[in-house]
Amino acid sequence: EDQVTQSPEALRLQEGESSSLNCSYTVSGLRGLFWYRQDPGKGPEFLFTLYSAGEEKEKERLKATLTKKESFLHITAPKPEDSATYLCAVQAGTTSGTYKYFFGTGTRLKVLA
Amino acid sequence: DAMVIQNPRYQVTQFGKPVTLSCSQTLNHNVMYWYQQKSSQAPKLLFHYYDKDFNNEADTPDNFQSRRPNTSFCFLDIRSPGLGDAAMYLCATSRGGPAGGQFFGPGTRLTVL
Numbered sequence A: 001e002d003q004v005t006q007s008p009e010a011l012r013l014q015e016g017e018s019s020s021l022n023c024s025y026t027v028s029g030l031r032g033l034f035w036y037r038q039d040p041g042k043g044p045e046f047l048f049t050l051y052s053a054g055e056e057k058e059k060e061r062l063k064a065t066l067t068k069k070e071s072f073l074h075i076t077a078p079k080p081e082d083s084a085t086y087l088c089a090v091q092a093g094t095t096s097g098t099y100k101y102f103f104g105t106g107t108r109l110k111v112l113a
Numbered sequence B: 001d002a003m004v005i006q007n008p009r010y011q012v013t014q015f016g017k018p019v020t021l022s023c024s025q026t027l028n029h030n031v032m033y034w035y036q037q038k039s040s041q042a043p044k045l046l047f048h049y050y051d052k053d054f055n056n057e058a059d060t061p062d063n064f065q066s067r068r069p070n071t072s073f074c075f076l077d078i079r080s081p082g083l084g085d086a087a088m089y090l091c092a093t094s095r096g097g098p099a100g101g102q103f104f105g106p107g108t109r110l111t112v113l
Helices: none
Strands: A003-007 A010-014 A019-026 A030-038 A045-050 A056-059 A062-066 A070-075 A084-093 A099-103 A107-112 B004-007 B010-013 B019-025 B031-037 B044-050 B053-056 B064-067 B073-078 B087-094 B108-112
Touching: A003 A084, A003 A099, A010 A019, A019 A030, A019 A084, A030 A062, A030 A070, A045 A056, A045 A062, A070 A084, B004 B087, B010 B019, B019 B031, B019 B087, B019 B108, B031 B073, B044 B064, B044 B073, B073 B087
Parallel strands: A010 A107, B010 B108
Antiparallel strands: A003 A019, A019 A070, A030 A045, A030 A084, A056 A062, A062 A070, A084 A099, A084 A107, B004 B019, B019 B073, B031 B044, B031 B087, B044 B053, B064 B073, B087 B108
């Protein structure tokens, strides 16, 4: 069964305390893995796309990495404005030739000043 | 700026009273999606359009329908809203194929009284 699991569900960090969020997946025909940031009451904001194992992408304090079974979102020296829910999604091919997205339930990050 | 727009941002309806949510995009993406998201849950895909081809998720209730009159617009119709349909409804777009992530609108928060 295609599945995306994120951990931890919630994470509290002190400002400047680096950490990593995990996204593990079991899908057949992986086409891409995506990270989003979602603030309360808003739609998800696209952060990164990763296509193949070993790939890395960086944006400010965020760095996303991908292996064959999981992805990590590393947050270096976080600030309070990094507080949000971080969603992971994978895109997989279907037998009908289209593509489907599977979302994880997210990690709620709270960064304390 | 290219974007995904949803109207209204907040919608209040009565139990059983039909409601229509709208989405428009200036990204010229050929795929459009409707998601339902409840508090602390992953977005749940309701439908997607690949160009004009409509794709219904197997577990989407018959109470939900969608229309895509042209590339730019997509509508979500809820024929007889129940209390369990109160949620955030997210519209997203993407380029067809394994080309990248989805771009989300700000969402419509639906309240059912």
